[in-house]
Amino acid sequence: MSESIGNEMYTLRINGQDRPVVDAWVGESLLYVLRERLELPGAKGACEQGECGSCTVLMDGDAVCSCLVMAATAVGAEIVTVEGLIEKDPSMAATAEVIASQITDVQQAFITEGGVQCGFCTPGLIVAVHHLLDKNPDPTELQVKESISGNICRCTGYGRIFAAVEAVVQVRKASR
Amino acid sequence: MSTVKQDTRLRDILGTSALRPDGVAKVMGSFSFSSDMWAENMLWGATLRSPHPYARIISIDTTAALLISGVSAVITAQDVPGKATYGLISADQPVFASEFVRYMGEPVAAIAADHPETCRRALAAIIVNYEVLAPVVDPELAMLATTEQIHPDGNLIRHQKIICGDPQISGDITVEGHYTIGMQDQAFLGLEAAMAFPDSGGKGVELHIATQWLHEDRGQIAACLKLPEDNVRLVLGGVGGAFGAREDISLQVHCCLLALHTGRPIKMQYSREESFFGHVHRHPAKIWMKHHATKEGKIVKVESRMVFDGGAYTSTSPAVLINGITHTQGPYQCDNAVVDGYAVRTNNPPCGAMRGFGVVQACFAHESQMDKLAQACGLSPVEVRLINAMHTGDKLITGQAMESVAPVERCIRETDAIPMPEPLAANANVLEFPGGSGRTADRQNIVRGIGWGVSMKNLMYSEGFDDYATARCTLSNGIASLKFATSEVGQGFVTLAPQIARSVLGVDDVVFETSDTQIGSAGSTSASRQTWMSGGAVDGACRLVRERLFEHVGELHNIDPIRLMIEHTDVIDTIGTFRISVTEATQGITLSETFEHHHRKTEDLDANGQGNCHVAFAFVAHRAVVDVDIELGLVKVVQIATAQDVGRVLNPLSAIGQIEGGIAQGLGLAVMEEIIMDNGRVKNPSFTDYLLPTALDAPSVVAIMIEEPEPQAPLGAKGIGEPPCISVTPAIVAAIRAATGKALSRVPVRPQDICL
Ligand code: FES
Numbered sequence: 021m022s023e024s025i026g027n028e029m030y031t032l033r034i035n036g037q038d039r040p041v042v043d044a045w046v047g048e049s050l051l052y053v054l055r056e057r058l059e060l061p062g063a064k065g066a067c068e069q070g071e072c073g074s075c076t077v078l079m080d081g082d083a084v085c086s087c088l089v090m091a092a093t094a095v096g097a098e099i100v101t102v103e104g105l106i107e108k109d110p111s112m113a114a115t116a117e118v119i120a121s122q123i124t125d126v127q128q129a130f131i132t133e134g135g136v137q138c139g140f141c142t143p144g145l146i147v148a149v150h151h152l153l154d155k156n157p158d159p160t161e162l163q164v165k166e167s168i169s170g171n172i173c174r175c176t177g178y179g180r181i182f183a184a185v186e187a188v189v190q191v192r193k194a195s196r
Numbered sequence: 197m198s199t200v201k202q203d204t205r206l207r208d209i210l211g212t213s214a215l216r217p218d219g220v221a222k223v224m225g226s227f228s229f230s231s232d233m234w235a236e237n238m239l240w241g242a243t244l245r246s247p248h249p250y251a252r253i254i255s256i257d258t259t260a261a262l263l264i265s266g267v268s269a270v271i272t273a274q275d276v277p278g279k280a281t282y283g284l285i286s287a288d289q290p291v292f293a294s295e296f297v298r299y300m301g302e303p304v305a306a307i308a309a310d311h312p313e314t315c316r317r318a319l320a321a322i323i324v325n326y327e328v329l330a331p332v333v334d335p336e337l338a339m340l341a342t343t344e345q346i347h348p349d350g351n352l353i354r355h356q357k358i359i360c361g362d363p364q365i366s367g368d369i370t371v372e373g374h375y376t377i378g379m380q381d382q383a384f385l386g387l388e389a390a391m392a393f394p395d396s397g398g399k400g401v402e403l404h405i406a407t408q409w410l411h412e413d414r415g416q417i418a419a420c421l422k423l424p425e426d427n428v429r430l431v432l433g434g435v436g437g438a439f440g441a442r443e444d445i446s447l448q449v450h451c452c453l454l455a456l457h458t459g460r461p462i463k464m465q466y467s468r469e470e471s472f473f474g475h476v477h478r479h480p481a482k483i484w485m486k487h488h489a490t491k492e493g494k495i496v497k498v499e500s501r502m503v504f505d506g507g508a509y510t511s512t513s514p515a516v517l518i519n520g521i522t523h524t525q526g527p528y529q530c531d532n533a534v535v536d537g538y539a540v541r542t543n544n545p546p547c548g549a550m551r552g553f554g555v556v557q558a559c560f561a562h563e564s565q566m567d568k569l570a571q572a573c574g575l576s577p578v579e580v581r582l583i584n585a586m587h588t589g590d591k592l593i594t595g596q597a598m599e600s601v602a603p604v605e606r607c608i609r610e611t612d613a614i615p616m617p618e619p620l621a622a623n624a625n626v627l628e629f630p631g632g633s634g635r636t637a638d639r640q641n642i643v644r645g646i647g648w649g650v651s652m653k654n655l656m657y658s659e660g661f662d663d664y665a666t667a668r669c670t671l672s673n674g675i676a677s678l679k680f681a682t683s684e685v686g687q688g689f690v691t692l693a694p695q696i697a698r699s700v701l702g703v704d705d706v707v708f709e710t711s712d713t714q715i716g717s718a719g720s721t722s723a724s725r726q727t728w729m730s731g732g733a734v735d736g737a738c739r740l741v742r743e744r745l746f747e748h749v750g751e752l753h754n755i756d757p758i759r760l761m762i763e764h765t766d767v768i769d770t771i772g773t774f775r776i777s778v779t780e781a782t783q784g785i786t787l788s789e790t791f792e793h794h795h796r797k798t799e800d801l802d803a804n805g806q807g808n809c810h811v812a813f814a815f816v817a818h819r820a821v822v823d824v825d826i827e828l829g830l831v832k833v834v835q836i837a838t839a840q841d842v843g844r845v846l847n848p849l850s851a852i853g854q855i856e857g858g859i860a861q862g863l864g865l866a867v868m869e870e871i872i873m874d875n876g877r878v879k880n881p882s883f884t885d886y887l888l889p890t891a892l893d894a895p896s897v898v899a900i901m902i903e904e905p906e907p908q909a910p911l912g913a914k915g916i917g918e919p920p921c922i923s924v925t926p927a928i929v930a931a932i933r934a935a936t937g938k939a940l941s942r943v944p945v946r947p948q949d950i951c952l
Pocket residue numbers: 064065066067068069070071072073074075076085086087088
C-alpha cells in the first residue's frame with residue numbers, strides 16, 4: 021500500500037523481536053501499528069477509548085490498552101502481544117495438533133470452560149488473565165473480577181470466564 | 197454395556213459439552229475476524245454522516261476532498277447505479293441521503309483513500325449545505341395525520357390491533373400502568389467491518405462480511421449495485437457478536453460501490469462511535485396495560501396500547517410490533533384481549549432487531565402488571581403466576597393454539613426451589629456493594645429485594661414467511677464435510693453442526709467448507725432459530741447421506757439396507773453379526789446430499805389480530821435478588837435464579853453460555869444501558885458513556901434447564917438464545933421495587949429514579 025500521509029521510521033520491540041516500522045503516520049496508535057503494519061491482528065479494537073480491554077498488550081510487564089498508546093512513543097519498551105504468549109518450538113511443523121499442544125494453560129482453560137463465544141474479547145482477556153496470575157497466583161474471586169473488569173465481554177456474561185480463571189488457579193496450585 | 201456408555205461419552209456427539217472448533221484460533225488471536233482482513237493494494241473506505249436529525253440537503257461539494265493526495269474516490273447518491281434504497285421489509289432507506297437526511301448519522305457520502313487518517317481529512321473536506329429542519333421525535337405526535345410526514349411512505353409504519361373473546365368483559369379487580377422502555381444497543385464487541393474485492397472488469401464483486409444473513413444481504417446489495425445476484429458473492433467474515441445488529445445493511449453497499457468504483461479492494465471498519473449510528477437499536481416503547489382479574493387473581497382480560505418508536509426507516513419494525521402485541525398476555529392464560537399497537541416513524545435512529553425482538557418490551561409491561569395484580573389480590577408473585585400459568589393446548593389471544601411444550605409451571609416452581617444467596621456479609625468487601633468499583637455505597641443504606649419475571653418467546657419467523665435453511669453433507673474416507681451459509685456469530689453453531697454429523701453418521705472427523713452464498717440460504721442467525729433450522733438442515737443432509745451409505749454397504753455385502761444402522765463409529769447389521777467401520781465403508785467413495793429444512797407454515801394476522809402467526813414458543817422464569825443503596829440509588833444484582841424450557845440440551849456448555857450471556861444483557865437493560873436521545877441527537881455514542889455490564893456487575897447465575905423435547909423441533913431442542921434476556925429485566929426491576937417501595941415504571945432504572 022503506498023501512502024501519502026507519513027514518513028515516520030522507528031523500531032519496536034515486540035514478542036522478543038525488533039520490528040521496524042516504516043512510512044508511518046505519527047498519529048498511529050500502537051494498536052493500529054500492530055494490526056495493520058506488523059501483521060499482529062491478535063489485539064482487537066472495540067472502543068478506541070480504553071474502555072473495553074480488547075486491545076490489551078503487555079508493555080514492560082504492565083497490561084495496557086494499546087489503543088491509547090501512540091506507537092511512536094513505545095520505542096524501547098518490551099511489548100508482548102497475545103501472539104507472543106506461546107513459545108513456539110521452531111523444530112516442529114505448525115500443524116493444528118502441534119499448535120493446540122502449545123497453547124498456554126489459560127488459553128486451554130478458556131476453551132474447555134466455555135469462556136469463548138464470538139471470541140472478540142478473548143485475546144485481550146487472555147493477556148489480562150496471564151498478567152493477573154503472574155502478579156497474583158492465588159487471587160480471590162473478587163480480585164479476579166476486579167482485575168478483568170476493564171475487559172468487556174458482551175457474549176458470555178463472564179460466568180465461564182471466571183470458571184476458566186478458577187480452573188487455571190487450581191491446576192497451577194496443585195502442580196506447585 | 198459399560199464400554200458403550202463410555203464410548204458415547206467420549207465422542208463429541210449431541211448432548212455432550214463438545215468444544216468449539218474455532219476455540220484454539222480464538223484464544224491465540226489468529227481467528228480472522230472481518231476487521232482482520234488485509235489485501236495487497238487495498239484502500240480504506242469511510243462514510244460521511246449527517247450531523248442533523250432532520251435536514252434538507254441543498255448541495256454537496258466533493259471537489260476539495262477529491263484533491264487531497266491519497267484520495268481515490270468520493271461517491272454520493274448519484275453514484276448508486278441500481279436501486280437507490282434498501283430495507284429488510286420495505287426498501288425505504290437510501291444508500292446515501294440525497295434530498296433529506298432523516299436521522300443523525302445517516303450516510304451522505306463515502307470515500308476511499310490510502311490511510312484511515314486520509315479518510316478522516318477527506319470526510320472533513322466534503323462540504324454539505326443543509327437546511328436544518330425541526331425533527332419529529334415524539335412517536336405519539338408523529339403518528340397524527342396533522343404532523344409533517346417525514347418520508348414519502350408516511351409516518352405510520354404499521355398499526356395492528358388484537359381483539360379476542362369479549363372485549364367488553366371486565367373483572368372484579370383491575371390493575372393498570374404506563375411503562376417506558378429505553379433504547380438499548382446490541383453493543384457487539386466486533387465492530388462492523390468488511391472487505392470488498394472487485395472482479396476484474398467491474399462486473400462483479402466479492403464481499404467478506406460479518407453479517408447475520410448472507411443471502412438477504414446479497415439480494416439487497418445486488419439490487420443497489422444493479423448486478424445479477426450471481427455476480428455478487430458474499431463470504432462470511434469472522435463475526436464478533438451480533439444480537440440483531442447485523443441483520444440490516446450497514447456498510448455492505450458502500451463498501452462494494454467503492455470497490456467497483458476504484459477497481460481496488462476496499463476495507464471498511466466502523467469506529468465504536470460510528471457503530472452507534474451505523475446499526476439499528478432496540479425500539480424504545482411506551483406501553484399502557486390494564487389487567488382485569490377475578491378476586492382470586494385469575495386473569496379475565498388484558499388491554500394494552502403499545503407504541504414502538506421505529507426511527508427514520510422501517511427496518512424490521514412491522515415484525516417487532518407484531519411480536520410485541522402478540523406477547524401481551526405473556527406466558528399466562530387469557531381469554532379476552534383488546535390490544536392496539538403502533539410502529540411509528542420519527543427522526544430518531546432507526547430501530548430494528550435486538551435479541552428478544554419486541555417481546556422484551558411487552559414482557560417488562562406484563563410482568564410489572566403481574567406484580568400489581570398479586571398485590572391487589574393478596575397473592576405472592578409466585579402464586580399469581582402459577583394461578584395463571586399457560587399450558588400446552590391453551591388458546592392464545594391471536595386464536596392460535598399453544599402447540600409447543602409449555603412447562604411454565606415447572607419453570608416457576610424449579611426457579612422457586614433454587615436456594616437464595618447468603619445475606620450480604622458483615623465484613624463484605626466494598627466491591628460487592630452496589631456501585632462496585634465506582635461510587636461506593638454505605639453499608640447501612642443497603643436494602644435487599646427479590647423480584648420475579650416469567651416470559652414466553654416465539655421462535656423463528658412469523659406471519660407466513662417461508663423460512664428455511666440449507667445444508668450439504670459430503671462423506672468420504674470417514675470424513676464428513678459440511679457446507680452451509682449459516683452465520684456463526686459466537687452462538688456456537690460450528691460446535692453443534694459437527695455434533696449432529698457425528699451422531700447421525702458415526703464419524704469423528706468433521707470439517708467445514710466456507711460459509712458463503714455458493715449454497716442455498718440458511719436464513720438469519722436470529723429469532724433463536726439456527727439450532728432448529730440450520731440444525732434441522734444439517735441433520736436432514738446427514739440422514740440422506742446415511743441412507744446412501746446403507747444402500748452402498750447393503751449392496752456390497754448383500755444385506756437389505758433396512759437392517760443397517762450406525763452404532764458408535766460402525767455400520768452394523770441389526771439382526772446379524774456384520775459390522776464395518778464408517779471410515780472403512782467410505783474408502784474411495786463420496787456421498788453428498790443437500791437438504792432444505794422448512795418449518796411449518798404460518799399465517800398473517802387478520803384485521804382483528806387473529807391467525808396462526810407463530811411457529812413455536814419457549815418459556816423461562818427468572819428470580820432476581822438485588823442489593824440497593826437507597827440513598828445513592830445504586831444497584832448490585834446479587835443472584836439470578838432461572839429455569840428455562842430448552843426442549844433438549846444439545847451442548848450443556850454452550851447452553852449455559854447462552855443463558856449467562858443473555859442474563860447479562862437483560863441486566864444491562866434493567867439498570868444501565870440506554871442510548872440517550874435529545875431532540876433526535878444521540879448523546880452517548882461511546883463505551884465511556886454507554887455503560888455495559890462488566891465482570892464486577894455479573895450476578896451469580898444459578899440455572900436449571902428443563903428438558904421436555906419439543907415434538908416439532910428436528911432435534912427436540914428449542915432455541916435458547918433469546919429467552920435468557922427477556923424476563924430477567926422485569927425480575928431485576930421488581931426486586932428493586934421490593935427493596936425501595938418505588939413504582940419504577942421505566943427501564944433502565946437510573947439512580948435518580950431510586951433516590952430522588
Ligand atoms: S479498543 Fe482499546 S480499550 Fe477498547
